[in-house]
Amino acid sequence: MSDLPKRVHINEEGPREGFQIEPGPISTEDKIRLIDALSETGVEHIQIVSFVNPKRVPGMADAEAVARGIKVNPKVEYSALWFNERGLRQALAIPHLSVEGKITLQPSEAFLKSNLGRTPEEHLAKIHALIDQCKKEGVPVKRASIGTAFGCNFQGDIPVETVVRLTGEILDIAARHDLTIETVSLADTMAWATPESIRRGVGAVRERYPDLRVSLHLHDTRGMGIANAYAGLEMGVDTFDACVAGLGGCPFAAHKGAAGNVCTEDLVFMCEEMGIETGIDLEAMIEAARIAEEVVGHGVPGCVGKGGSLRAIRRKLNAAA
Amino acid sequence: MSDLPKRVHINEEGPREGFQIEPGPISTEDKIRLIDALSETGVEHIQIVSFVNPKRVPGMADAEAVARGIKVNPKVEYSALWFNERGLRQALAIPHLSVEGKITLQPSEAFLKSNLGRTPEEHLAKIHALIDQCKKEGVPVKRASIGTAFGCNFQGDIPVETVVRLTGEILDIAARHDLTIETVSLADTMAWATPESIRRGVGAVRERYPDLRVSLHLHDTRGMGIANAYAGLEMGVDTFDACVAGLGGCPFAAHKGAAGNVCTEDLVFMCEEMGIETGIDLEAMIEAARIAEEVVGHGVPGCVGKGGSLRAIRRKLNAAA
Numbered sequence: 001m002s003d004l005p006k007r008v009h010i011n012e013e014g015p016r017e018g019f020q021i022e023p024g025p026i027s028t029e030d031k032i033r034l035i036d037a038l039s040e041t042g043v044e045h046i047q048i049v050s051f052v053n054p055k056r057v058p059g060m061a062d063a064e065a066v067a068r069g070i071k072v073n074p075k076v077e078y079s080a081l082w083f084n085e086r087g088l089r090q091a092l093a094i095p096h097l098s099v100e101g102k103i104t105l106q107p108s109e110a111f112l113k114s115n116l117g118r119t120p121e122e123h124l125a126k127i128h129a130l131i132d133q134c135k136k137e138g139v140p141v142k143r144a145s146i147g148t149a150f151g152c153n154f155q156g157d158i159p160v161e162t163v164v165r166l167t168g169e170i171l172d173i174a175a176r177h178d179l180t181i182e183t184v185s186l187a188d189t190m191a192w193a194t195p196e197s198i199r200r201g202v203g204a205v206r207e208r209y210p211d212l213r214v215s216l217h218l219h220d221t222r223g224m225g226i227a228n229a230y231a232g233l234e235m236g237v238d239t240f241d242a243c244v245a246g247l248g249g250c251p252f253a254a255h256k257g258a259a260g261n262v263c264t265e266d267l268v269f270m271c272e273e274m275g276i277e278t279g280i281d282l283e284a285m286i287e288a289a290r291i292a293e294e295v296v297g298h299g300v301p302g303c304v305g306k307g308g309s310l311r312a313i314r315r316k317l318n319a320a321a
Numbered sequence: 322m323s324d325l326p327k328r329v330h331i332n333e334e335g336p337r338e339g340f341q342i343e344p345g346p347i348s349t350e351d352k353i354r355l356i357d358a359l360s361e362t363g364v365e366h367i368q369i370v371s372f373v374n375p376k377r378v379p380g381m382a383d384a385e386a387v388a389r390g391i392k393v394n395p396k397v398e399y400s401a402l403w404f405n406e407r408g409l410r411q412a413l414a415i416p417h418l419s420v421e422g423k424i425t426l427q428p429s430e431a432f433l434k435s436n437l438g439r440t441p442e443e444h445l446a447k448i449h450a451l452i453d454q455c456k457k458e459g460v461p462v463k464r465a466s467i468g469t470a471f472g473c474n475f476q477g478d479i480p481v482e483t484v485v486r487l488t489g490e491i492l493d494i495a496a497r498h499d500l501t502i503e504t505v506s507l508a509d510t511m512a513w514a515t516p517e518s519i520r521r522g523v524g525a526v527r528e529r530y531p532d533l534r535v536s537l538h539l540h541d542t543r544g545m546g547i548a549n550a551y552a553g554l555e556m557g558v559d560t561f562d563a564c565v566a567g568l569g570g571c572p573f574a575a576h577k578g579a580a581g582n583v584c585t586e587d588l589v590f591m592c593e594e595m596g597i598e599t600g601i602d603l604e605a606m607i608e609a610a611r612i613a614e615e616v617v618g619h620g621v622p623g624c625v626g627k628g629g630s631l632r633a634i635r636r637k638l639n640a641a642a
Contacts, residue, residue: 004517010480052419136579151631153634154638155633155638156635156638157635191628192631194591194595195548195551195591195592196325196595196596197594198594219626220624221589221624221628222587222590222624222625222628222629222631223547223584223587223591223623223624223625223628224546224547224587224590224591224624226544226545226548226549227516227547227548227551227591229548230548230551230552231551251507263544266543266544266545269543269544269545270515270516270544270545273515273517273518274515274516274517299620302544303541303542303544303545304543304544305541306542307512307542307543307544308543310472310513310543313408313474313477314477314478317475317476317477
């Protein structure tokens with residue numbers, strides 16, 4: 001019908017996105033319990049912590065203990081988020097973490113300042129320094145990301161041309177360091193995207209850079225998460241970040257109220273029902289969402305965890321027939 | 322980009338869908354307060370109550386008082402839901418209600434039994450009797466609906482062919498009574514639809530009956546509501562039922578947990594941001610959602626009410642620039 005992929009790769013970011021914003025406190029044991037449950041769902045990749053300044057993100061103060069405490073499933077790739085040399089060193093110190101560098105550009109100077117406390121020039125200098133550091137440590141840099149790619153609460157609408165231009169800048173930066181970027185993630189950090197702007201943004205980048213894989217990092221703050229994911233699927237996007245139970249949000253995005261990421265089990269449900277493989281066992285992911293809800297101690301935005309899978313209903317109906 | 326309509330018609334069903342399922346009790350005054358707020362949003366149509374057996378739907382025991390108590394906005398069409406002659410008479414007794422008959426078929430015998438307590442033959446006999454009654458009273462019958470058109474918790478998957486066949490049966494019934502059906506609503510009563518099944522279902526009906534307007538009645542139980550609406554828009558669907566704040570759900574659908582309808586303000590947000598007119602003032606609808614939350618006394622599923630509109634942010638940024 002459309003250009004839907006046959007197989008979708010989901011990067012589970014619930015622990016990192018969720019624990020960075022939850023008022024908590026959430027015990028280290030509970031964090032590990034959720035990550036261990038996620039490890040058994042069939043998901044290929046879990047971003048488990050971020051190594052950031054605990055003064056700015058108190059929920060990540062125990063990041064090292066969490067990262068060291070998980071029960072490692074060899075089928076899962078575990079990663080951490082980090083933004084500077086200190087964070088890189090912390091990540092490298094954990095043997096079972098897959099450590100990669102990422103080139104992240106921000107179209108919004110205002111967000112760059114509020115989120116990382118940097119001017120664009122300072123940010124660029126940091127990127128070059130970090131790439132040098134990565135090369136020195138033998139850390140691969142194959143991915144890139146454009147934050148607030150569809151709009152920014154501090155800057156307003158982001159034109160498609162800006163996203164295409166930043167993609168070009170990313171490739172230039174990489175070329176100067178003899179690196180090849182395989183994937184660029186368009187992040188709807190502030191939930192400005194609609195299905196049509198996803199189509200336009202992804203379409204423009206794919207048209208200009210057809211060999212680049214485009215992935216999507218979506219937030220559900222305005223209820224567009226799954227619809228935007230569908231629009232991405234229609235454009236052939238096969239890689240998505242998602243958060244179990246719809247945990248998450250950006251602590252610096254100036255949002256009030258619940259503002260989670262696109263929900264993993266809802267995304268898996270949609271893919272599965274549309275015949276797209278994810279490798280994830282939906283019932284196991286629903287169980288992980290139940291644990292997530294227990295761990296954060298309040299209701300979560302995810303829907304399939306409450307509504308249930310259709311597979312379970314079909315099984316019951318078949319058994320009764 | 323796709324076959325998106327320029328203008329979308331939204332039938333607000335929050336009061337009817339919401340009050341029929343909320344555990345309550347919600348005072349008659351509060352119900353009226355919400356309906357009056359909705360009347361000022363620019364929405365063209367509000368389904369305000371259902372005239373049903375109060376033993377089966379206690380939340381509708383005060384339906385007549387609610388219907389009589391609202392402040393009528395002459396720009397708004399108000400309607401009620403009813404299923405039998407008694408309900409029809411109750412609706413006709415309220416002068417400001419727009420009363421129309423509707424032919425509703427159910428692909429699922431199991432749901433028909435649990436929802437209306439009828440066999441398919443009994444249901445058909447009731448339809449013929451009601452049409453006769455409508456004609457006698459001068460009540461128009463221009464609309465039809467197919468319930469659980471994408472799947473049913475009691476029956477399982479509903480094949481597209483069944484939906485096309487039922488559409489044909491509806492037109493046959495209408496023809497026998499010299500009626501012309503203008504719109505058939507495909508209802509995802511139990512939230513089985515995905516964007517792809519919406520495309521298939523709508524596409525099949527439109528291909529077979531190109532002159533028929535297809536509308537969608539969507540539930541968000543599994544988080545697909547807005548994505549399904551987008552898929553409908555892509556197929557040229559321009560008429561949707563929706564519920565302020567995402568209120569609603571079917572009391573007989575055997576769902577646990579929150580199970581609302583597609584949320585009006587989220588749908589308006591998506592349309593507005595994609596350049597599709599709704600005639601609805603998003604800020605006023607967000608305010609109505611706030612009242613809805615207050616009236617039901619618990620958190621509601623709608624997102625834009627929490628995340629806020631982008632228009633408000635753009636205005637603030639423009640003022641600061």
